[in-house]
Amino acid sequence: MPRGWFHPRTATGASSLIPAPPWHYSGDLLTVEYRTDPARVRELLPAPLDLAPEDPGAVALIWADWQSCATTGEELLDPVRSQYKEAFAVVRCAYQGRTYSRCVYIWVDKDFALARGLHQGYPKKLGSIHQTRPHPYGPAPRIEAGAVFGATLAAADRRLAQAVVTLREPSGTNGFVNGHPMAHHRLLPSIEKDGGLALDELVESGASWSEAGQAWRGDADLELFEAPTEELARLEIREPIAAYYRQLGVTWDGGRLLASGTTAP
Numbered sequence: 001m002p003r004g005w006f007h008p009r010t011a012t013g014a015s016s017l018i019p020a021p022p023w024h025y026s027g028d029l030l031t032v033e034y035r036t037d038p039a040r041v042r043e044l045l046p047a048p049l050d051l052a053p054e055d056p057g058a059v060a061l062i063w064a065d066w067q068s069c070a071t072t073g074e075e076l077l078d079p080v081r082s083q084y085k086e087a088f089a090v091v092r093c094a095y096q097g098r099t100y101s102r103c104v105y106i107w108v109d110k111d112f113a114l115a116r117g118l119h120q121g122y123p124k125k126l127g128s129i130h131q132t133r134p135h136p137y138g139p140a141p142r143i144e145a146g147a148v149f150g151a152t153l154a155a156a157d158r159r160l161a162q163a164v165v166t167l168r169e170p171s172g173t174n175g176f177v178n179g180h181p182m183a184h185h186r187l188l189p190s191i192e193k194d195g196g197l198a199l200d201e202l203v204e205s206g207a208s209w210s211e212a213g214q215a216w217r218g219d220a221d222l223e224l225f226e227a228p229t230e231e232l233a234r235l236e237i238r239e240p241i242a243a244y245y246r247q248l249g250v251t252w253d254g255g256r257l258l259a260s261g262t263t264a265p
Helices: 038-042 111-120
Strands: 023-035 058-069 083-095 098-108 124-126 128-131 148-155 158-171 182-189 197-205 209-212 215-224 239-252 256-260
Touching: 023 158, 023 215, 058 128, 058 158, 083 111, 083 128, 098 111, 098 128, 111 124, 111 182, 158 239
Parallel strands: 098 124, 098 182
Antiparallel strands: 023 058, 023 239, 058 083, 083 098, 128 148, 148 158, 158 215, 182 197, 197 256, 209 239, 215 239
16 A cells, blocks of 8 residues: 555655654744734634734744754755745634634745644745845854844735844743634545535644754844735734844644634535
């Protein structure tokens, strides 16, 4: 029988795009938080999700430079299989009296990262993502007060966002918008025409293990741009909150089903 945790399934399973969880990550994150019109957040929340009761218009736009692997860690010694970048927009929402984070837009630059995200309920698309990397020598910024980092996001040859982040001081947090378990939908249309959804799950997921370095807080100059096939700019910037930098490690090892069949056709 063909083997493999994910497509393509083959005689040996070696061609599977992604292995079975757990998946382990080491990364550098640049986070820019701001406030938008809560109505623009609400339009991205399908039933039974609702706006977060506090600060409902808060948004986090996050750039991440990752190295990742499965249980054996072999991908780390074949860097093309472990290294990728992503940029994603996170809002907060409420479900049955609990506040969750929710990724509403996300772009990645590798196919294996896209496949992992679709399994988890992240709405991943391909994009071009870049961010300044810190280094203790030469012209690259150190992780210290006054350090300046740049970040850009593009998709389908259009720039969608750019930011310049200046670190000011150590912080006790890495922001608050992306600080809850994630509430995502796993959706798959039926193969039959007008057959509705074959898969319709509201799920909760988050890190099963994590560790992190010192977070730094600063400020950001953030711009969003219109594009014909992207809607990130609808989350328009009304008020900046803060920017953050942090290095961290996390493990993802499955989620929890909250509800089925909640999404309208």
